[in-house]
Amino acid sequence: MEKIKSSELIINPDGSVFHLHLRPEHLADTVILVGDPGRVELVASFFDEVECTISNREFVTTTGTYKGKRFSALSTGIGTDNIDIVVNELDALVNIDLETRTPKAEHKSLNLIRIGTSGALQGNIPVDSFLLSNKSIGFDGMLNFYADRDDVSDLDFEKSFKEFVNWDAKLASPYVVPASEKLIDQLDGDDMIQGVTISANGFYGPQGRVLRLQTLDPDLNDKIEKFDFKGEKITNYEMESSAIFGLSKMLGHNAAAVCAIIANRITKDASKDYKPTVKRLINTVLDRLS
Numbered sequence: 001m002e003k004i005k006s007s008e009l010i011i012n013p014d015g016s017v018f019h020l021h022l023r024p025e026h027l028a029d030t031v032i033l034v035g036d037p038g039r040v041e042l043v044a045s046f047f048d049e050v051e052c053t054i055s056n057r058e059f060v061t062t063t064g065t066y067k068g069k070r071f072s073a074l075s076t077g078i079g080t081d082n083i084d085i086v087v088n089e090l091d092a093l094v095n096i097d098l099e100t101r102t103p104k105a106e107h108k109s110l111n112l113i114r115i116g117t118s119g120a121l122q123g124n125i126p127v128d129s130f131l132l133s134n135k136s137i138g139f140d141g142m143l144n145f146y147a148d149r150d151d152v153s154d155l156d157f158e159k160s161f162k163e164f165v166n167w168d169a170k171l172a173s174p175y176v177v178p179a180s181e182k183l184i185d186q187l188d189g190d191d192m193i194q195g196v197t198i199s200a201n202g203f204y205g206p207q208g209r210v211l212r213l214q215t216l217d218p219d220l221n222d223k224i225e226k227f228d229f230k231g232e233k234i235t236n237y238e239m240e241s242s243a244i245f246g247l248s249k250m251l252g253h254n255a256a257a258v259c260a261i262i263a264n265r266i267t268k269d270a271s272k273d274y275k276p277t278v279k280r281l282i283n284t285v286l287d288r289l290s
């Protein structure tokens with residue numbers, strides 16, 4: 001089998017992957033992905049034991065055990081461009097032999113669960129609630145660079161969404177990827193609202209926030225609020241889940257995302273203090289996965 005060249009998969013002198021600085025033994029099979037590097041310590045504060053903490057740039061990883069089960073908590077920073085790095089390097093750690101630089105014959109499936117923060121797009125979703133994503137729509141366009149993009153995207157949903165909102169041709173074409181049903185079943189509970197999430201490629205204009213600059217389509221969020229695909233409603237904006245779901249599905253990993261709602265874009269409400277909500281969410285997710 002042909003070796004993956006050193007320019008394509010950069011490995012550091014200590015044998016770790018280029019950005020994450022992890023070696024295969026550092027990684028658990030269940031990985032909690034968070035945006036904020038500071039949130040890794042919060043996840044690890046629940047661990048019974050910590051094995052290792054490794055950091056490079058915004059990518060901080062702590063591996064340890066919670067109620068006897070091994071978890072890694074890893075920060076991705078903000079945005080789907082970082083997710084391209086994180087998911088590809090996590091996959092390389094488990095599915096590529098880094099010594100021979102060849103893909104392994106047997107593929108391992110990781111469980112990748114994002115615990116994030118998010119803004120609601122329906123008036124009846126309270127701030128400080130938990131939102132479990134059934135699907136994620138990528139406004140970012142990252143997945144469009146991959147050949148298998150159409151195989152993992154819900155093309156009927158895409159078409160219907162683009163027609164309904166009159167999607168502008170200047171923007172990257174949106175993709176729609178479901179979360180892992182197995183993980184949704186594990187994470188679901190009375191305290192979870194389920195819905196369809198949008199990952200935007202920015203916090204301001206791409207999510208319709210106007211400070212001093214006007215947006216291309218000032219009515220986009222109103223149309224998103226009204227949109228319905230076979231009974232499914234779009235519920236929230238964040239910035240990573242679409243790429244996590246898309247790359248995971250293409251590579252054979254299980255992915256899910258659950259967010260603390262810290263703002264409601266319809267009622268214009270914002271959480272007074274979202275950090276206790278995020279802490280409660282982390283505890284809930286660890287309990288349901290362990």
Ligand SMILES: O=P(O)(O)O[C@H]1O[C@H](CO)[C@@H](O)[C@H]1O
Nearest residue numbers: 034035036078116117238239
């Ligand atoms: O709190 P995190 O996980 O970073 O998630 C959300 O917060 C950031 C924007 O403030 C984006 O990363 C968005 O997805």
Ligand SMILES: O=c1cc[nH]c(=O)[nH]1
Nearest residue numbers: 117118119237238239
């Ligand atoms: O409105 C919000 C809140 C958190 N994160 C986002 O991306 N958007």
